[in-house]
Each structure stands twice: as C-alpha cells, then as structure tokens.
Amino acid sequence: MTPDEFRAAGRDLVDWIADYVEGVEQHRVTPAVVPGEVRSWLPAQPPTDVESWAAVRADVDHVILPGIAHWQHPSFFAYFPSNTTYPSILGELLTAGLGVQGMSWVTSPACTELETLMLDWMAQLLDLPERFASTSATGGGVIHGSASEATLCAILAARWRASGGRVNADGDTSRLVAYATSQAHSSIEKGLRIAGIGTDRIRLVPHDVELAMRPDALDALMAADRAAGLVPCIVVTTHGTTSSMAFDPTAAVAPIAAAHGAWLHADAAMSGVAALAPEQRWVNDGLDAADSYCTNPHKWMGVNFDCDLFWTADRVALLGALSILPEYLRSTAAEAGAVIDYRDWQVPLGRRFRSLKLWFTLRLEGVAAIQAMIRRHIELTQDLAALVAADERFEIVAPHPLNLLCLRLRAGDEATDALVEAANATGTALFTRTVLDGRSVLRASIGARATEARHVETAWRLLQSLAD
Numbered sequence: 001m002t003p004d005e006f007r008a009a010g011r012d013l014v015d016w017i018a019d020y021v022e023g024v025e026q027h028r029v030t031p032a033v034v035p036g037e038v039r040s041w042l043p044a045q046p047p048t049d050v051e052s053w054a055a056v057r058a059d060v061d062h063v064i065l066p067g068i069a070h071w072q073h074p075s076f077f078a079y080f081p082s083n084t085t086y087p088s089i090l091g092e093l094l095t096a097g098l099g100v101q102g103m104s105w106v107t108s109p110a111c112t113e114l115e116t117l118m119l120d121w122m123a124q125l126l127d128l129p130e131r132f133a134s135t136s137a138t139g140g141g142v143i144h145g146s147a148s149e150a151t152l153c154a155i156l157a158a159r160w161r162a163s164g165g166r167v168n169a170d171g172d173t174s175r176l177v178a179y180a181t182s183q184a185h186s187s188i189e190k191g192l193r194i195a196g197i198g199t200d201r202i203r204l205v206p207h208d209v210e211l212a213m214r215p216d217a218l219d220a221l222m223a224a225d226r227a228a229g230l231v232p233c234i235v236v237t238t239h240g241t242t243s244s245m246a247f248d249p250t251a252a253v254a255p256i257a258a259a260h261g262a263w264l265h266a267d268a269a270m271s272g273v274a275a276l277a278p279e280q281r282w283v284n285d286g287l288d289a290a291d292s293y294c295t296n297p298h299k300w301m302g303v304n305f306d307c308d309l310f311w312t313a314d315r316v317a318l319l320g321a322l323s324i325l326p327e328y329l330r331s332t333a334a335e336a337g338a339v340i341d342y343r344d345w346q347v348p349l350g351r352r353f354r355s356l357k358l359w360f361t362l363r364l365e366g367v368a369a370i371q372a373m374i375r376r377h378i379e380l381t382q383d384l385a386a387l388v389a390a391d392e393r394f395e396i397v398a399p400h401p402l403n404l405l406c407l408r409l410r411a412g413d414e415a416t417d418a419l420v421e422a423a424n425a426t427g428t429a430l431f432t433r434t435v436l437d438g439r440s441v442l443r444a445s446i447g448a449r450a451t452e453a454r455h456v457e458t459a460w461r462l463l464q465s466l467a468d
Contacts, residue, residue: 001053009053016057017089020065021072025450028427029073031066038067069430074450075459078430080242080270081377081403081447085302087364091357092304100353105339108353112340115143115355122309122358125367126275126295129288132311134340141311142345143354147269148187150294150310151236153318153346155191157292158234158263160321161314176233177225179203181213181248183241185267197233210399211246211436213237215253222260232262237290239283240271243434243443245404247271250286258289263317268295269308274378274402276301277371283402291317300377300403300447301370303361307354310345319344377403377446380456384444387460393467397441405444406436409467413440422466429459 001009041063071082102111116134119141123132134140144150155178162176173196180188182204189199203225206217222232235257237248250266257264266287272295274280287293292312297303312318323344343349361370381403388394388407398406409415417440420433432443442463446456 005053009057012053012057016060018086021084021086024070024072025074027065027070027073029075029430030069030424030427032427033067038063072448072450073430074448074452074455075429076448077444077446077459078432080445081300082298082305083300083302083373083447083449084304085361085365085449087360088302088304088357090364091360094360095353095356098353102351102353103343103349104341109339111353111355112342114359115342116140116340118355118358118362119143119309119311121362122297123311126272127278127281127284128275128293128311129313131288131313132293136313138315139311139313140315140340140345141309142342143358144294144308144310144346145306146187147185147267147294147296147308148190149347150269150292150308151185151187151265151267152191152194153310153322154236154263154265154292154294154312155188155195155197155234156321157312157314157317158265159195159197161263161317162231162233162261165320173197175229175231177201177203177222177230178234178236179205179218179221179232179262180236181205181207181211181238181241181246183207183211183243183246184236184238185242185269188236188267201230207246211241211244213248213253215249215256218253219256222256222262226260232257232260234263234265236265236267237286239266239268240274240402240404242270244398244406244436244441245271245400245402246398247283247285247401250290252286254286254289263291263314264289266290266293268293270296270299270404271402273297273299273301273370274374276367277374280374280378280402297358297361300374301361302365302373302449303358307358315345322346373449374403377451380451380453381405381444381446383453384446384456384460387457391464394463397436397439403446405446406434406441407444408439408441415467416440416442419463419466423459423462426462429462 100108100111102108105112120134132139176197178192203221205213208214225232237250237253239247254264271283274283291314294308294310296308298305298307384405385400388396394407395410396407420431420442424430434441434443
C-alpha cells in the first residue's frame with residue numbers, strides 16, 4: 001500500500017467508523033450466526049495476490065459486521081460497560097501509527113513520562129490517596145491491559161513480600177494463602193494458579209446479605225491459617241463485583257490484613273471510575289490503607305480497550321517480584337534512578353503507548369462530559385429499579401447504588417433462565433445471567449455511551465412481555 005493509498009483508505013475508514021458509531025442502533029445487538037459460519041464466509045487459503053482496500057472494506061461490511069456483538073449499542077446491557085469515544089479512537093490510531101515499543105524510558109521517553117503523568121492525573125481526578133502518586137516515597141501507577149493483569153501483578157508483589165524477597169530464588173509458595181469472597185472476579189483464581197499458589201490455598205470469605213465480605217469471618221480464617229503454620233499472603237477486596245456490584249468493606253478489612261501481614265489489593269475494575277463524580281467518592285472507602293488498587297477507564301469512562309490503571313503503595317515489592325535486567329536492557333538513566341522502566345511493572349516485556357488514548361480523552365472529551373454520562377447511567381438504573389419494584393412478578397436481589405441492577409422472576413430459577421434466553425434471542429437487547437447465593441439472576445448493566453431512557457424503557461417492556 002502506497003502512502004497515497006493509505007491516506008485514501010484512512011479517510012474512508014474514519015468515515016466508516018463515524019457512521020458505524022452514530023448508526024450502531026440500527027443493528028441487532030448480537031449476531032444471528034452459528035459457530036463456524038463467519039469462517040465459512042472467508043477463503044480457506046491465504047491470498048496469493050495483493051487485494052484492494054475496496055475488497056477488504058467490502059468484507060468488513062459483509063463478514064465482520066454481521067458477525068460481531070455490538071458493545072456500543074444503546075441496548076447492550078450485558079457483562080459490563082465498554083464504551084468508547086472519538087478522542088479515544090484517535091488516540092488509538094496515533095498509537096498504531098507511531099508504532100512505539102515503550103518497554104523502558106530510553107526506548108521512548110515520551111511514552112513513559114506521559115503514562116506516569118496520566119496515572120497522576122487520574123489519581124487526582126478520582127481523589128485517590130497520595131500514597132499512590134508517582135511523587136510519593138514508595139508509590140506509583142502503571143497502565144495494564146486488563147484488571148486480570150493488575151491482579152496477577154498484585155499477587156506476585158504480595159508473594160515477594162510475604163517471602164521476604166526469597167520466593168523468586170527458591171520458588172516455595174506452599175504455605176501462602178489468599179483470601180476473597182465468592183463474589184470476587186475469576187481473575188484472582190487464575191492469578192493464583194499462575195503465581196504457583198494454587199486454588200487449594202484460596203479461602204472464600206463468607207459474605208453478608210449485601211454480598212460484601214465479612215471482616216470477622218476474614219479474621220477467623222486468617223488466624224486459623226496462621227495457627228496451622230500457613231502464611232496469609234494477600235486479601236482481595238472488590239469495589240463493585242462483576243456479578244452483583246457488591247462493595248467489600250475495605251476500611252474494616254485493612255487493619256485485619258495488616259495485623260496478619262497480608263497484602264491488600266482493592267479491585268474496582270468496573271466501578272472505580274464512578275469516583276470521577278465527587279458525590280460517588282464513597283467508592284474509594286478504605287483505599288488509604290490498600291497496598292494496591294486498580295480500575296478500568298476502558299469500561300465506564302469512554303477510553304477504548306485496553307486501559308487498566310494500576311497503582312501500588314509499595315513499588316519496592318512490585319519491582320522485586322517483576323524486575324529482570326539483562327545487559328541489553330540496561331541504561332544509564334535507569335541505573336541512576338532518574339526514570340521508570342515500566343517493563344518492570346508488568347509481566348510482559350513489550351508495551352504499547354496506551355496513555356495516548358487516555359490523554360486524548362481527557363483533553364478532547366473532558367471530565368465534565370464523562371461525569372454527566374456516569375450520572376445519567378446511575379439515574380437510568382434507579383429508574384429501572386423503580387419499574388421493577390412496581391411489578392410483583394419480579395424482585396431485585398442485590399443493592400444497586402450505581403449502574404447495575406440484578407433482578408429475577410419470583411417464579412424461580414427456571415423461569416428466570418428462560419427469560420434471559422428469550423430476551424437475548426430477540427437480538428434487540430442483551431443481558432447477562434449470573435448466580436447469586438444459588439439463585440439465577442438477570443443482570444442489567446447500563447453503561448453504553450448512547451443509552452437513553454427510551455432504550456431502558458423498551459428493554460423493560462421486552463422483559464415484561466416475555467415474563468407473561
């Protein structure tokens with residue numbers, strides 16, 4: 001492709017993206033395809049000749065578009081928000097165009113320093129504790145691809161600290177124990193497997209009626225493990241669980257974790273960005289005592305995937321767990337302690353220039369617009385809750401302080417499961433099923449950029465009609 005061909009294709013693609021975003025409501029929320037169907041539309045063998053942009057663009061229209069779930073659709077109420085904005089798309093385009101490999105400061109100083117600044121900007125905007133700032137004595141932040149990566153890094157840092165820095169030498173993880181509730185994300189279990197701690201060393205802490213961790217139960221579990229000669233390693237509290245948006249009482253958990261010598265990681269992947277709205281700063285309760293924390297602008301802030309923000313108050317443990325320094329990666333600036341090499345803050349060596357899309361979003365979209373979107377989604381969720389409460393066939397089964405409502409049919413699990421299946425089969429809306437305390441539940445997550453009251457009301461009428 002020549003530069004002129006690239007310019008023409010780029011203009012066409014940007015126009016296509018704008019048309020898609022503005023017209024996404026015209027599509028089914030989910031594709032009407034069966035497994036293997038999309039592949040059957042494409043050649044089995046790779047091309048032998050160069051094809052035109054027009055041919056590729058045609059396949060985007062006729063193969064890719066009919067085979068995707070439209071996460072930006074205003075009637076997408078499944079999983080979690082994954083909204084994007086035009087400034088973020090532009091930032092992603094620039095990232096691809098620059099082709100920067102930001103593994104260390106010396107490989108692209110602007111990549112490293114902008115990322116450090118963006119983490120400090122976001123810490124200020126979210127009103128996070130000063131101990132997470134890059135200017136603090138031992139803290140700082142980094143952009144990961146997902147909260148799963150952040151959780152793994154927290155586990156590895158906790159493992160390093162619990163072993164006095166020896167675990168990377170002898171590999172002994174046999175006595176380490178982790179603690180979370182059954183509502184916590186599955187990435188915790190995966191991270192513990194990868195870290196060599198294993199699933200047999202996960203303690204599921206009982207929760208209360210609001211699905212939040214019980215501090216007294218945590219204390220009892222940790223004390224019993226210590227008495228058995230085991231080592232409490234990490235406690236993971238969740239500020240907005242994926243299944244139910246439950247909030248663990250981190251402020252009450254923190255002194256218990258500290259007393260038993262365990263790392264405390266707070267996972268706010270889905271809900272942490274709510275703190276951009278000052279009246280929602282309660283979502284930060286307890287973070288002043290956390291060792292690490294993460295939240296995802298790529299969920300509810302309009303920054304396209306992938307962009308997880310991870311902060312730690314103990315970068316010594318994080319670097320101790322992850323830093324490897326072969327000769328070919330050494331630099332004078334790093335050895336002098338003057339710069340950050342972010343390769344030491346993550347599992348992979350290579351890294352993208354992710355901070356550009358966050359920078360573009362904050363400057364071109366503005367915090368006020370994001371705050372307005374968050375407030376609108378919370379209001380729509382409370383409006384939906386009122387509608388559900390007025391229909392005696394339904395019940396709400398979890399607190400709903402933000403933008404997720406968990407509901408079910410009083411007729412029981414089978415009826416609720418059938419409702420989810422039937423609603424999703426229409427293609428006009430998408431919900432997610434989960435199980436809370438053994439009961440089937442329909443999750444309605446309201447977070448798409450384009451979602452308005454009419455979309456929520458239409459979705460509710462759909463559920464009502466299918467419940468008859």
